[in-house]
Amino acid sequence: MAEGAPGPGAAPGDSGDDGGDEGAPRAPVRAEGAHQPEYAERTASWPGLLGVFLKLGVVAFGGPVAHIAMMDKEVVERRRWVHRQHFLDVMAATNLLPGPNSTQMTMHIGYVQRGTAGVWAAGSAFILPAALITFALTWLYVELRDLPAMDAVFYGVQPVVIAVIATAMVRLAPTAASEWRTRGVFAGALALGLLGVNELVVLALGALAGVVLYRWRPWQRRPRRGVNGMVITPLAPWLATTPTPTAAPDLVWQLAWLFAKFGVTLFGSGYLLVAYLQTDIVDRFGLLTTEQLIEAIVIGEMTPGPLFTVSTAVGYMVGDVPGAVVATVAIFFPSFFLAMLLGRWMPAIKRSEVASAVLKGLTAAVLGVMLAVAVEIGMRVIVDVPTGALALAALAALVWTRVSAILLIPIGGLLGYLWITFVA
Structure with a gap:
């Protein structure tokens, strides 16, 4: 699936209203082409994944808080490569591991999208x-x-x-x-x-x-x-x-x-x-x-x-x-x-x-x-x-x-x- 393409069940212009009961809970959209589709709405292409993190590596000044804010805008809001709740959960969990938190966030986004190879590529x-x-x-x-x-x-x-x-x-x-x-x-x-x-x-x-x-x-x-x-x-x-x-x-x-x-x-x-x-x-x-x-x-x-x-x-x-x-x-x-x-x-x-x-x-x-x-x-x-x-x-x-x-x-x-x- 190409980068930025809607995931299954999310056709262009589809608001998600299937005519059922108003206000009924809807299952999160899954990016079936991703390594962990339950955590993503869209699937990243390899050029897209590398391009976003190369760009962040050049412009991400300001320390880990600023890095994570930029990642949220790029991969959660704009591209929907990771559901926001999972992004927040990972942000908290990286505090339990040694190493640079914001860098591990990039790696985990790569894992959600492309598995082990995505970890190495994004990081x-x-x-x-x-x-x-x-x-x-x-x-x-x-x-x-x-x-x-x-x-x-x-x-x-x-x-x-x-x-x-x-x-x-x-x-x-x-x-x-x-x-x-x-x-x-x-x-x-x-x-x-x-x-x-x-x-x-x-x-x-x-x-x-x-x-x-x-x-x-x-x-x-x-x-x-x-x-x-x-x-x-x-x-x-x-x-x-x-x-x-x-x-x-x-x-x-x-x-x-x-x-x-x-x-x-x-x-x-x-x-x-x-x-x-x-x-x-x-x-x-x-x-x-x-x-x-x-x-x-x-x-x-x-x-x-x-x-x-x-x-x-x-x-x-x-x-x-x-x-x-x-x-x-x-x-x-x-x-x-x-x-x-x-x-x-x-x-x-x-x-x-x-x-x-x-x-x-x-x-x-x-x-x-x-x-x-x-x-x-x-x-x-x-x-x-x-x-x-x-x-x-x-x-x-x-x-x-x-x-x-x-x-x-x-x-x-x-x-x-x-x-x-x-x-x-």
């Missing part, structure tokens, strides 16, 4: 443009980094990036710490993060705390349900952390191991990747400085697509072209398989009370880890009154106005250049 089409743009900007940055003006520019950019990270936490806080139990998990995660406890351990404890606080009723005997095991399976990477190797015979293989670990354990906001990179790439192995990491984040913020393409910039800075390729592939690769699991387990996950409890604990723990790392990075970046004032001004602008980070970052760079060149 790759969304990731590739952003990764290539990030690679080009990183190459340009490395070529120009030794210019004296670059230090002045990043003097102003770095406080703005701290404000961007802080803004993400301000927006997540009402959901992540909405009542006393989640606030307790958040406070505990923050304390452990400031004490230097490994972030994977903190997330695992957050998941456990969610189950204990929301599901543990020792006075009640509950029947065991297979669905709970199905939910815990994709969460196993958080609950069974593995040690990071202290050395690797080859830098590229070390990058592959680290970014694959990030890909299977990174839950929640893409900004949690900052915590992982700071802990492993900067503090544990010394492959970059905090300042270089922030510069990589800047490049990721100024490019479209998933924030996880920061891995492309970090990989290039550490290991040149091979490092960029390996880091990008390693961090995104697990998401393809997780998206396929989500497609198959979606009904069971939606019904699981354990999944809901785990999600509440993990979300609060993520926010605590993010804040702990933001404090650590902020102490290294905000070194004087001008950087402190710029960070506060950027935070106020992001919280109380509609200005975007993409605009504030170059403004910060300009102010930093002017201050260092003409005032300091």
